[in-house]
Amino acid sequence: MGKSARPATISDVAALAGVSVGTASKALNGRGSLRAETRQRVQAAAEQLGFQANAAARTLSSGRTYTVGMITTDTIGRFSIPLLIGVEDALGAGRMSVFLCDGRDDPIREQYYLKTLLSRRVDGIIVTGRHARPRPPIGSGLPVPVVYAFVSSTDPEDCSVVADEAGGARKAIDHLLAVGRRRIAHVTGPEHHHSAVVRSSAAIEQLAEAGLQPAGPPLFGEWSEAWGRRAVGMLLATAGEFDAVFCGSDQVARGVTDALRAAGRRVPEDVAVVGFDNWDVMVLGCQPPLTSVDMNLEGLGRAAADLLLTAINGEPSPGPHVRPCRLVVRESTTVPVDSQPAG
Template sequence: MAESGRATTRTRATLTDVAALADVSVGTASRALSGSGRMRPETRQRVLDAAQTLGFRPNQQAQSLHTGRSWTVGLMTTDGIGRFSTPVLLGAEDALGAGKISVLLCDTRGDLIREQHHLRNLMDRRVDGIIVTGRRTDPRPPLTGVHDDVPVVYALSPSTDPGDISVVSDDHQGCGLAIDHLISTGRTRIAHVTGPAHHAAASDRARFTQEFLAEAGLELVLGKPHFGDWSEAWGRRSAQAVLRAAPDTDAFFCGNDQIARGVTDTLRESGVAVPDDIAVVGYDNWDTMALAARPPLTTIDVDLSEIGRIAALRLLDAIDDKPSPGVHSVPCRLVVRDSA
């Protein structure tokens, strides 16, 4: 028999079809698919299985009208390069994806005018909430122009308002991990080389480092931290200066992995064995730097993806009217490689 040549049109499954297949009411099917309401786990699973069998996809627009939610979240970042914001975003998406919430990414490039432009667009799209992140740990002013019913969570860069919800890396604990590791390997003449003093990451880590050394009855080589740039070039210059002034130095704790890589370059070129003669510990666990260094860097992982995940969970809580204002700290991890 010849085929008619006319394409067969497949009727899209409806919520009524799902309810009929699962042998439940339409209301029960709706609650099961939205994750709301109380019901037996096997009933909810039966509805989910029916929806999968039929290829049912909920009408997002209808859901939004019914629940008053758009099922979208805005993520605003000042980190156009993505070095810090990308892991935070991926962590947030992992948490939000489980609830089938879409993420709208906005890059403000650190410009307040651009930030307000993106914020107006997010408000027009009626997002359920906003996550704000950046490339530095310095506190930042709260967003202005956010509607009262739209919660905001600040990730990595905390809000200056203690009433806001912020999720940050626990630099105090991270510095403790680094110093404990160095001391446990017999190092007592430790230099600290870091970034610009006006950056919170540099000033905080330097202060915490000195506190932990003091608790162990030690002090920094030359009695002070060495502030400079977040660069390999600064790591090389500072290592040369420290070795000239304090040749008995037995360890460098660096404010980031770029500086640490510069330090290891200088030590290697000077004929110093790492870690046998001098140990080196970095900060951030940036694979591009840490794994390419010679030898690969022992470093502190600030767990950016976990910061993003926790920020997303705190945002979901706030959307459900269960906010948790204040600063939430995410622990760091010591990653031991060959430099210390």
């Protein structure tokens, strides 16, 4: 009988990729300053040979387990899943695994997961949730680095990666002004909700800088389509004339567009509508498709993972790291050129 094929080694990968063993190791473990082309060549060689890194050997040689914990309070995954995708994209080059734990807004459960992750000797922890408001630190004097993503820590020395929600709201108002709207109403979520307050305040300030007042007082309610529909009834009864509505979320905006259409108001010809979150299920299902502010949650996840890796390597970056939002323009505020009749 012939001998069974032996497993590929790191030396085999290095030889196929035309690099040294040390370079191959760095490329597969996500370490070192290597050119993207070199890293990709090594990874391609590893895949071609079916190379599997010996996790136990890596742990013994480096003192690491090549695992990261992620603790969230976002039960439905609206925010944590895109963040997780970004985290895994960033950590995948280093062949690191992510353990996702749902704390369910329960401090006892959250501390249980923290202890469990530490007992598994994870190399670091990412903390996230469905609310952007600052939260208490998950612990003090922990043996591994912690990065907060989307949420921030009340301790200013903790490393946090957050979206510039205020900047996103200002971009929404600037866009509405740029397409000629001047009577802009605002409909958003609960008045006690951090994101609702931040987005609303920034929108009103941006209008004031343009010498304008909102078309009626901001309407605070729920993060729901039903609230968006009710809010339109209130606007039609009390706000007088308005030619645009900036909504604090895409769910609210979808309800607003439905109610405007039912009331005989055309979107965007009579009233332009902007949402917030760029949630594809909402913005693409809306009639017409919804212009919205995108917080780039996957980008937040990648940034959080990169910061965690540098902290694991002994170079922490304390304090908040604020990332810009972008505006994605669709038919709810302006008719695309390619859909207009030919002249």
